[in-house]
Amino acid sequence: MNKTFDWSRFGKLVRKDFSNIWQNAGTSLLIITLLPLGAWLFWWALSGVKDLPAIVPEVRWIFIAGVIYLSMMVTPSRMHRTCNLQKEGIYFAMLPASKLEKYLSMLLFSVVICPLICFLGSMVLDYFLTLLPFGPYRRWLWQTDYLASGLDYYRLLVSGDVPNVDSEEIRVLTEVVTPGKGVLYGLLSYLSTVALFLFTNTIFKKHKVLQTLLWTWLISFAINLVCTPIMGAMVLNGNWVEAILQSVDPVRGFNIAYWAATAWGILLTVVFLWWTAYRLKRMKY
Secondary structure, eight states: OOSOOOHHHHHHHHHHHHHTHIIIIIHHHHHHHTHHHHHHHHHHHHHHHSOOOOOOHHHHHHHHHHHHHHHHHHHHHHHTGGGGOTTTTHHHHTSSSOHHHHHHHHHHIIIIIHHHHHHHHHHHHHHHHHHSSSSSOOSOTTOOHHHHHHHHHHHHHHHTOOTTOOHHHHHHHHHHSOHHHHHHHHHHHHHHHHHHHHHHHTTOSSSHHHHHHHHHHHHHHHHHHHHHHHHHHHHHHOHHHHHHHHHSOHHHHHHHHHHHHHHHHHHHHHHHHHHHHHHHHTOOO
């Protein structure tokens, strides 16, 4: 397999992978897409016992976001399950495409195509459930009162027309909690999670999603176990920590924390994506 990239060959590979979506990942993606239906049925059943309010569109958007998140976690291990299996991986190894093209196809389906399919499926499902004359969906997805109110409130904060709010609080909210930073952080979190599951797809041979979640939790728990006593000792035994916190401007402090977290997320994403490509390049079948 050569290392070159050819658009014609890559297009054929993408079409082939697309035609295999149902065979490789169809059942898993269908179940994930229908998960909001379970919440709808549960809420409807409870409504028969007790009068409950409708499920507002904002909550349904959270359901859809969860569907997208789950789909991109599952896609690598379902679409390209055999990429690190010695015997079953022969088919993946013998595909008439370079390793770069195979890797880019994996990225395309994990980041865009499969999550987009689940997103569109969730939108269609929500539309039909809202059409029903019964059930907890009584407004359309775009009728988001809380989101519209929140945006209006943010505009008032920026203009300084909100009464009884401290000017320092307004400065912190308008200079730190900006829509652009929120979108950037959300996009980076999405990409870093995809990169993690792409990488673990080349590590684990069975139960790849479950093992990824368990190992992620275990590593986080170990880090917290080590860092928490250290941070506690620093706070209890050093007034210099409190002095530093008091001397730093709140906006600057929040921005430093935000950009530090953003830089860490970028580093993790790049490392996992590079490591995945490196492992696929050196994979033996």
